[in-house]
Amino acid sequence: MNIENIDMIRKEFKSLILNETVSHNELYLTVKKDVAVKLCDYIYHHFDAPLISMFATDERKIEGSFKVHYVFSFDREDAFIIIKIDVDEKSPYFKSITHRIPAASWYEREIQDMFGLVPQGHPDPRRLINFEDWPDGVYPLRKDFDISTKPPRVKGEYAYRRVEGEGVYEIPVGPVHAGVIEPGHFRFSVAGEPIINLEIRHFYTHKGVEKLFERLSLDKAVFLAERISGDNSVAHAVAFCQALEKIAGVDVPLRARYTRVILCELERLYNHLGDIAGIATDVAYGFGAAHANKLKEEILQLNERVTGSRMLRGMNAAGGVRRDIGDKKDEILLTLARFQRDFRELIELIFSTSSVMDRIETTGHIYTDTAKGLHVVGPAGRASGMDRDTRRDHPYAAYDELNFKVPAMKSGDVFARTKIRSDEVAESIGLIEQALWSLPEGDIRAEIRKIPDGYALGYSEAPRGEVIYWVNIKENRIERCKVRDPSFCNWLAIEYAVLDNIVPDFPIINKSLSLSYSGNDM
């Protein structure tokens, strides 16, 4: 960790820091709750360190209070600074930082719904996860809430933002959509064709995942992590397992780390192909869509032949991987060689078809400052000038031993997001080939008998962007597991991306952002 940075923070806030602990590449600073806004603001603006996660914990039984954590990422130093504050049960308030760091908005509303801690001064203090029929004063992530409780439904109404004016009308869409996609509600306000406001309303698929983690054994918890956002199973499982491995202080065998790279990149391949197929479908380029869908299916079938699961499930475990895929080397290489040839042909076709380019260029623009303010991650961020990739900035598995480029663009439209994905497909193929050629001999899993008490961050770069886990283990059980899926950051960007676009372009913009409802709602 870069000492200079810490010294600057120490100098600026010396007497206000109550406690300081370092573990691995994470620095925890405990401060009084009224200092949090100033300190977060300082770290965010002075070091250009994005807020990558924010969560509360219920430590009333141990320390007599709730804690709120703010996690900042120092990309250049591969380090994290976590600010901790105490929030007392008798005075369950903390100051909102949303007006300084817009990316905090949903985290603060989430904490309000799940813990009953109120972010004072939040610009939009409506409920987020609990719907209007959820009774007051019931907070699922508090330790005294039993997971099997079924709170009664109460009467209530959800107030949408209203746009008024001559000729303005609303189009409500969802939660059940016309296509085969996940449930969520979109409320458009339009004047003629152009969209002048979009309000998204989600959390229809909230399944109580974070609460469920606290009830499951560690082995089973890996399976739950795989089921938070189904098409990003590997990324979630790897991030979760890495947090456990960090706490246990276990070195994962090199062969397992290389295998994880192969799995992560196979996942990226089928996801990116699915997104490219979706975009082609939505611009009515049926031939391209069929071609892309066929290539996606080839990877899904390869996944099944190699791992036994089309979605690569059941492969990861704390300590490494559960199945050796070394003997499948030739099969993977052969399939990828064919895939690469077909993919090149497809991308050339898509980008030289004028009816496609006409629909995707300049559509769904996300400006760099919007992307930065909301902390847009993954291909969507990289298409809008956010040159961040967990694989490069916080290397995990074996990414620091392999060569790959991180494509980045600035134009921020649907075209840029499609182009980033197609460039990443080429990089992924390269990564898989390198990992297979240099796959080290040895074990595929380190034994972990018992995990000592402790906490750590786990992270990975899913096809959609960075996945962040914060896991706290107590007596070999999960005391708290905070999951931050990339879609939780990226969903709000769609409200900005659609402005001044026409309603028929909404599906393309939505598809180009590739957002998971389940990963967001959990």
Place this chain on the structure above:
Amino acid sequence: MTVEDEIEIMGQRLNDRINKIFGRSLHIREVDAGSCNACEVEVTALSNPVYDIERFGLHIVASPRHADMLLVTGPVTRNMELALLKTYNAVPSPKLVAAMGSCACNGGIFGDTYASGGGVDRFIPVDVYIPGCPPRPGAVIFGIMVALDKLEQKIRKKEVRA
């Protein structure tokens, strides 16, 4: 036998049954009642050029009002319960319901909690259960075939009118 061969044989059998019972085609509306989206990946795959279920007379439609069958995924979350009931009521009778995936069958790993309903049959009648996490596309086609058998029995017993 390759996946393609398997699907070809099963698809033809399915096509025969759809012809016999429904005249020509079976219309399906998919409802995500809180799945993790892996089931959606597989339902989407049903329409790709490898499976291409439309050639067997299966058609995924945009509205429940056009559907003969609901294909429900997910454990039915508290927040999706009402939407699922409304969708079910919008499907004209006689209607079939298939619960697709482990969560839809019995709640799966999400179980029965404050947020997860513990399976589709606690909320609407289910005709066929398609286990798997997620079920492979071939399993979904097989499940639909079983559902059609069940409808045929119902028609024979005069429980429903064809």
